[in-house]
Amino acid sequence: MNRITATFQKLAAAHRKALVGYLTAGDPNPETSFDILRAACGLIPAIHPSPSGTDRRLPAAALDILELGVPFSDPTADGPVIQEASVRALKAGMTLTKTLEMAARLRAESDIPIMLFGYYNPLFKFGLARLAKAAAAAGVDGLLVVDLPPEEAGPLKAALQGTDIQIIFLAAPTTRPDRVQKIAQETGGFLYLITKAGTTGEGGLDYEAIRKHAAAVKKLSPLPVCLGFGIRDGKDAHQLAPMADGVIVGSTLVNVIGSDPSAPDLPARMAAKIQDLRQGLDNQKPAIE
Numbered sequence: 001m002n003r004i005t006a007t008f009q010k011l012a013a014a015h016r017k018a019l020v021g022y023l024t025a026g027d028p029n030p031e032t033s034f035d036i037l038r039a040a041c042g043l044i045p046a047i048h049p050s051p052s053g054t055d056r057r058l059p060a061a062a063l064d065i066l067e068l069g070v071p072f073s074d075p076t077a078d079g080p081v082i083q084e085a086s087v088r089a090l091k092a093g094m095t096l097t098k099t100l101e102m103a104a105r106l107r108a109e110s111d112i113p114i115m116l117f118g119y120y121n122p123l124f125k126f127g128l129a130r131l132a133k134a135a136a137a138a139g140v141d142g143l144l145v146v147d148l149p150p151e152e153a154g155p156l157k158a159a160l161q162g163t164d165i166q167i168i169f170l171a172a173p174t175t176r177p178d179r180v181q182k183i184a185q186e187t188g189g190f191l192y193l194i195t196k197a198g199t200t201g202e203g204g205l206d207y208e209a210i211r212k213h214a215a216a217v218k219k220l221s222p223l224p225v226c227l228g229f230g231i232r233d234g235k236d237a238h239q240l241a242p243m244a245d246g247v248i249v250g251s252t253l254v255n256v257i258g259s260d261p262s263a264p265d266l267p268a269r270m271a272a273k274i275q276d277l278r279q280g281l282d283n284q285k286p287a288i289e
Contacts, residue, residue: 002164003113003141004189007064008224008245017281018190018246019237020226021253021274022067022117024085025102026094028261033089034102036257039267040066040274041110061275063112064246067144070099070118077146081251081258088261096122096131100138107139115142115168115189128159136163142189144168150186168192173213177220184221191225192248193217195240205230207239214243234280241281249277 011018021040026033038044042062071089075082096118103114116135123131123145135143142165148156150169157167166188171180173194184191195210210227218225227240228248237247256269263269 002166002189003111004065004115004166004168007113008190011064012224012245017241017244018064018224018226019274019278019281020065020067020228020246020248021063021277022069022082022248022250023253023270024069024071024082024089025099026071026089026092027085027254027257028088028266029092030094030098030102032266033094034105035267036270037066037068037102037106038109039271040253041106041112042271043109044267044271061271061278063274065113065115066106067115067117067248067250068099068103068106070096070116070122072119072122074121075119075146079251081255084258085254088258096126097134100134100140103135103140104138113141114139115144116140117144118146120145120148123156128156132159132163132165135165140165142166142168144170144192146170150183153186170194171217173209177216180217181220184217184223187223190223190245191217191221193225193227193244195227195229195231205236205240210240211243218244231277234276234278237277237280238283247277247281252277 008018023037023040035044040063071086071094073086073090075086099116106114145156153167160167168189169183169187170192171183171194175183193214195205214225214227224245226246226248227244228250231237231240231247231249232252240247253270253273256273257266
């Protein structure tokens, strides 16, 4: 069974929600990026300063699913935080090939579901058949191609036949119900429901509007629904968790790196941020009807 599907089944059985996180491969440089990814997978504990002046090591909190971003020079769906991450990674020499190599290194240490998150241009240039073979060999479980609608995904679906890799599609707040239903039927793993119009970035969430939209979409989707765009912290995760099957965080994680790319403790900082989000999800309260 695909790891994404298995993870949602396991979480549902435990009455928990999925924490899906995006990080740009190679940001701020390949080796530091890999250490950060290890922290995101719960392989490095969070470290917090205590009043006594000594650091406290807290149990590792991990993402449930990792979105591994393929750096791209024109990430049109992304706001400044992720755009700048792509610039840092590209300057450090990151490529799609190196992203797949990083996924393979991570797979050797962790069973976390790994999705490649990116745009169609680099994948098409790489070659779809070659991509399918390389992604499967690296242990990739899903592809989320932001600018590839279901109607144009035929060649990629054909290339992925014979693998266990799923294609995840997105629906926006402005997507018509009939189109949401089509996307829900086409997507694999889960449906990515965008919480606000515009590009990725922290803040700007209207909880009540999201609640109504998510409830309508869940009625149309046979697969889990996860909410993404704008989630800043554990408080946002706490508010949104009852509305869907999981939350997706990107800019708030990437900003841990972007706020101080040369910091020596970036993996520990990332672990602490993920712990805050995880606690918000796990301490959820029932949704208001």
